[in-house]
Amino acid sequence: MKTTRKQTLGVCYYPEHWPQERWTDDARMMAEAGITHVRIGEFAWSRLEPDPGRTDFEWLDRAFETLHANGLNVVLGTPTATPPKWLVDSMPDMLAVGRDGKTRGFGSRRHYCFSHQGYRRECARIVTLLAKRYGRHPALAAWQTDNEYGCHDTVESYSAAALSGFRDWLGQKYQSPDALNRAWGNVFWSMEYRSFEEVELPNLAVTEVNPAHAMDFQRYSSDQVIAFNRIQTEIIREHSPEIPIAHNFMGRFVAFDHYDVSADLDIASWDAYPIGFLDRDTKDEDNKQRYLGVGDPDNQALHHDLYRACGQVRNGEADGRWWVMEQQPGPVNWAPWNPAPSPGAVRLWAWEAFAAGAEVVSYFRWRQPSFAQEQMHEALLLPDGEPNEAYSVCKQVAGELDAIGAVADPARSDVALVFDYESAWAWAIQPQGRDFDYFDLVLRFYRALRQHGVSVDVVPPSGEAVTGRKLVIVPGLFSAPGEVLEALADSDAAILLGPRTGSKNDDFRIAEGLPPGPFRKLIDMKIRRVESLPPFVDVPLAEGGRFNGWREFVMPGEGVKAVRMSKDGYAAHLTNGRIHYLAGRPDEETAKAVVGELLRQAGVEALDLHRDIRVRDNGGVRYVFNYGPDSVDVSGIAGEGEILFGETVLAPRAVLAFRRR
Amino acid sequence: MKTTRKQTLGVCYYPEHWPQERWTDDARMMAEAGITHVRIGEFAWSRLEPDPGRTDFEWLDRAFETLHANGLNVVLGTPTATPPKWLVDSMPDMLAVGRDGKTRGFGSRRHYCFSHQGYRRECARIVTLLAKRYGRHPALAAWQTDNEYGCHDTVESYSAAALSGFRDWLGQKYQSPDALNRAWGNVFWSMEYRSFEEVELPNLAVTEVNPAHAMDFQRYSSDQVIAFNRIQTEIIREHSPEIPIAHNFMGRFVAFDHYDVSADLDIASWDAYPIGFLDRDTKDEDNKQRYLGVGDPDNQALHHDLYRACGQVRNGEADGRWWVMEQQPGPVNWAPWNPAPSPGAVRLWAWEAFAAGAEVVSYFRWRQPSFAQEQMHEALLLPDGEPNEAYSVCKQVAGELDAIGAVADPARSDVALVFDYESAWAWAIQPQGRDFDYFDLVLRFYRALRQHGVSVDVVPPSGEAVTGRKLVIVPGLFSAPGEVLEALADSDAAILLGPRTGSKNDDFRIAEGLPPGPFRKLIDMKIRRVESLPPFVDVPLAEGGRFNGWREFVMPGEGVKAVRMSKDGYAAHLTNGRIHYLAGRPDEETAKAVVGELLRQAGVEALDLHRDIRVRDNGGVRYVFNYGPDSVDVSGIAGEGEILFGETVLAPRAVLAFRRR
Amino acid sequence: MKTTRKQTLGVCYYPEHWPQERWTDDARMMAEAGITHVRIGEFAWSRLEPDPGRTDFEWLDRAFETLHANGLNVVLGTPTATPPKWLVDSMPDMLAVGRDGKTRGFGSRRHYCFSHQGYRRECARIVTLLAKRYGRHPALAAWQTDNEYGCHDTVESYSAAALSGFRDWLGQKYQSPDALNRAWGNVFWSMEYRSFEEVELPNLAVTEVNPAHAMDFQRYSSDQVIAFNRIQTEIIREHSPEIPIAHNFMGRFVAFDHYDVSADLDIASWDAYPIGFLDRDTKDEDNKQRYLGVGDPDNQALHHDLYRACGQVRNGEADGRWWVMEQQPGPVNWAPWNPAPSPGAVRLWAWEAFAAGAEVVSYFRWRQPSFAQEQMHEALLLPDGEPNEAYSVCKQVAGELDAIGAVADPARSDVALVFDYESAWAWAIQPQGRDFDYFDLVLRFYRALRQHGVSVDVVPPSGEAVTGRKLVIVPGLFSAPGEVLEALADSDAAILLGPRTGSKNDDFRIAEGLPPGPFRKLIDMKIRRVESLPPFVDVPLAEGGRFNGWREFVMPGEGVKAVRMSKDGYAAHLTNGRIHYLAGRPDEETAKAVVGELLRQAGVEALDLHRDIRVRDNGGVRYVFNYGPDSVDVSGIAGEGEILFGETVLAPRAVLAFRRR
């Protein structure tokens, strides 16, 4: 039985930055804007423990009281992303060390090494104090562990603590140095070790290290994030058993396995800043102008779907929860350039998240500080405490949520798109072509699905996740767990593999019997060669469209035929009927065409959308978004539906919601 | 009563590089070329003190004699920019440390940390020896302290000496760690300190440090340059009381406060290499070709005006002195590419400096060395000792100076353009848009003034400097001293502010009551938002022209109206009549139009110049320069004036001088 | 009496990577493909000596046996490029230190400092063991010392061992610190040393070091490679006196003097990967697409000619030997992008090498590994052990070699092009214009010669090498040995000098009496000025063509006149009849025109080739290559020759061979 929850708004608040006299006004204004959830505390260690062992919780008690008195729910962050200077000075080797061998010092945030046991103990201590004191507070709605694990490239640390931890981890994984040597192929270049104590971290070598070495270090580093987080969640569950636990993940960030961390969370959340990454999301120069103030039409959506999947890891699809913990309200301070959101964009972003089943969309932040690093980061209030643009947007969205009685109720999609963290690591370690990027590859297929108006489930590579679909797309999957393979073999879904899918085994070796390795049980073919191509050379396809930067040369087996060919005569898209393999990185035209054919084959309803229009379903409601600069008539999409809000001639960056019949 | 001085030529000479037998010929040839001033000694420490404590002044005595005998005046440089190896080896911690944490070693020059007390004592020692020996020599015309403070990024050092000095400096400034925490806003991200000993230098942190932290370190670093220089000037003034002291500043260099260093100098000078920086000075691709051999038409001129202001800090407008200590005579060796000056350019540069009131223009250097780092740097003589091109240019200019009886006599301009070093630091620390550069911003307004034929005073942000003007332009001023505000309020000048002017307070916090902060007393408006934009997006204005890369969103108050609007409907240029605010970074067209309107409003005479033509007044003489590749008829400018030299159809890179009636 | 040797194919093989059961099949398949030479062992130290002092040669014995049994010749590599971890841990200071001061650690290959005496002893030990065991084995055809000296920028090391070695080296060269100071011109910037112990390595200084300092360090570093290699060759010659010694050099690699290393080698070989460097070889954007799958038409050829010269250093022209030790068989793994060779390209490369007189062309590698760093590097066999494309190419070429009875028999060319390693160092140390690159400069003249269908000798700057030619081209020669000058003076060849030729002396000082220094004895002229120009400005010549990025201003003397002028009126190409000087860097049009005129003047037969066609003679056979994407009719070239293979309408990437009459 599925739990549906009311959709609502939140905000990130730093009471310690402002005089206590102001707090009541703040709380009142929040409530007036329709905000129900307030995240606090996540950077306040120096105020909670000004001197070693001398704690001060009074101010936080009062913050809880003030918010509670105004009917607001509290999300309490643990302050472990910002250990105070006295703590760092007490054990300087807790600092992380960069890939360049330099210690990453105090002066900003995230100055710690995940591997450091001493710092882990300090974190357990402060979290225990917080969990005991606030764990059963009536205003407490959720916990947030730490803040943005890995931000500023902090997952990997090349410290002494990491080196010793890594050697232990390898010892447990391989049991003998010979096993490690065999797995990694260390006979190559005489890299063989005689003991685990001989292994070094994979930085500062003369040239590239063994990719298997790099891969295991990435796995180790990811495991440290999981262990670090679990220390906190275990303490919280002991002292605050009723309260769900969240962490706020980030956009386009893959340095640890988010599914694994999510196994210890009740709520997956992420921090959505749509504008800052446009350069990386969009290849098309024209789009960089077109979407400057609203962000790539598909990138936010992909993250919503990905973190919805993360939110279901611990408690399953029925009880999965996901939030946007930080939502951009105006220009930020950290991108190379920081444009203002286009009129309408801030509201569009909220609805895009709610349409994807978000339970809470929480703005970052309540009031723009006049000091320190983020003083140029806009907020709901101006630095002088007066409402800024986004304050009224917030109010409007809150009213709309109320009016339509919005609940988080995303349907399971017929289409699953596999997203895998190990694959992201693998192709970063060994791209083979400089611009081969796993996230970008997945986004190409995701974009094509969105362009056909399909609501997608982004899923981990698990048997359960791919089961019961009509279409499963598996691009660039590094190495396939057996259960996925079985599930795909047992299903009658249309399946699209490639490029690079199944090309390696877990030890970062070329798959047995040539790629696509185990997937050859699904489709009889071998990849004999791959080539990567610079940006100024493409592979035109006879059927239209192109491959960019990557293609594979295939030896097809029994019953496999090419349905697309390169103009120079190589099989580009192969199929045996149910299973398809795409032997290159598709450009937008090709991705759209291939995905369209697969949707038809799978019997999934598809739309033919205007380039700026996107569609998304939540519960019985369909939402239509216009990301473009021009009004677009979408009455064909709305059809006979009961319009909840919006116009069928959809203004730039406007939203239309209607109840489907 | 204003002191006017004869304008004359100089040269930089390294007698220690050449056999003594050659010196007499050199001196004779200098005199023959009309050179009167010869700078020597500034890199000669290893020859003055070959071993610790063992000095050798004989050769320098003889150099003085030889020059004196030929009627030449000596400018003596202190050799502290090049401590010898034995000195460095005696205290290796005197070396500076780079931002990357690496010690910056011996092997070139400027290998010292300004904060190091031991090195300061060594400098005092050698300067005392020099000042005592040569301080009253009849040939001595001026001193130069050190050489190009800060060249090769040497102002900031991240050494142990700097750390300890910085902590003391903070202690003196803030008196208590809590005061520092409050000023910087260290509650943000738990960056609070419990003692000054906890503060680190602002490098090697995980991500950006608090901008207030970075700003105070820049102030500290600037103060060390001042202190370092003052040790030398105090010794010199004691032992050589009659002789003026100079330092040679650089182009486009802002890492310390040049006004403050100038408070200890009688002469401000700078090293003018017009060609090397064209890439940075000119955004227009076409101009990069057009001015390849002559340099940006406004960049040198801006520096002349800036260093003229520096030269007036100690002794006032009436007794201010400024020189070009090093003037490029041909291709140099240090830019990425090193083109030859266009025919005429070397002469044009000299006259542009004299027209701006320079007292001495001194060529770098006398003879091209055949060895070491600068062997590809052209000089007045070839490496073989024969005259090179610039030698005859030098002779020609000397003759012209004589012929017209040129004296340094710059008039006070009706137009002041404020240039401020703290602002340069602030916007480098927190550009908010990657290409926001303070120097470039000031240059845009300066260029517009030059394009209208106006001779400008570039001035510090002081009450006195802005008083008595008809037009004051204040772009991007970080934080406004009260006296400036009062002076502007009391004046009846037209005033142009913005963008970013008054947006912070001294503690690097957003100005109280929103930007433009204290300037809101002059014009009633608030900036509620800024946005930075990538190079491929502009903000077109309804009235023509564009903002590039930066704009602000304004809430105008009582009596303030927009005289320019962006095409998307936001106020771009606001005014209450006398005070104007420009809410974006103007392109060339906009800057020229706005400045033109303001000049008209202020009643300042303006010209409509050809794109390659510039005009400058010194004393009663008007100089007209043609920076372009084509001849231009400038008879309209010359009018009825008495022509001193040049033609009214001005050849490429030619100069016309006429006495105004 | 000239030794001619049969031309044949080889392959690089790593038996230690594969089960011994497979070896026999491998050997059989090699023999079937026509392969005769098999390189083994060069990375196998950890297998030869798994623990300190505990050796295991059994597997290598068996590998020898297996290959021998199949009639294959062995090339045995010494394993010193990959010292095992235990060895590194026993003396960690054997690791090299990068220019950035960071130790370059274990984890890949080439982790050693050439200067380290302890590591040299370890190398002597392992090489002695190998030389004694295999030095007289009947299968042994050649030795290879180490592998790719200098790969991954490993020639220069900034370690303690290097510092102490460098100081000794300077002591031996200069005998007194004063002599060093005078030679380097250390009076400049007070860089004078009082003892050799004061000299530092030329890294980590504040700004650029003295170019003489950098140059001597490069010479020192080159000398360490020579010394390191010689230790091995002396041991091998003692224990394996009959067997020739090779080393495998690299493409576009100049960090040590290859002629000097070659003085200890019987065979010069190089590793030819034509595709990876196309970006650096070709300036023309269109060519980057045109030749993507085949590589620059002249770059490989230039290397063949250069290494043919290296192969003649020890044993003279008559007994010189050169090989391609590693030949690319398909996409590689190490370039930014790794395209597949165009159909035909792999065969074309082999024939281009044989046509240049190569004795062996050896493919890298036998079988694509499924593990470690090079798993994406294609080979003759697929990872699964089945033949890949290049296997059949190999077979075909072997058949063709047999059919025509090919022998290595390159004729001495009438045209010599001087290539000098010190010049490459000099212009890298002091380019004066960012893109001035010595290799590129030589390639411009080489390309022009190839475009005229001329087979060229690339030669060192020695008297012997330039003697007996009809045309000698000497571009950018840093400093000229007296014997070269004498040989050129005594010859009646046409000679083309410049730009930059003779501009410095050995001490890295501007040549006495101005450039071209000693060459002024050949042609009476002086360079008074040089300028470097950014890519967007060219120097058009009145006679057509342009100089790019570099030109010189000349004062011509007696009997010297300009035969080319720049459009702005400066002499661009000067001559006194026999001797020519080109005062700028020629674009393709200019280089082709100038070289064409010189060929005519010298009476060397030239062809007018299609842009994609190249021609090469070996013995009595002329080879014609089509590098382009279209078929080209070359019957005019073949004329009446007896066609050995190929068609006169030459398909893309095809080869035509005919016996000349």
Ligand SMILES: [Zn+2]
């Ligand atoms: Zn955040």
Ligand SMILES: [Zn+2]
């Ligand atoms: Zn200088």
Ligand SMILES: [Zn+2]
């Ligand atoms: Zn190789």
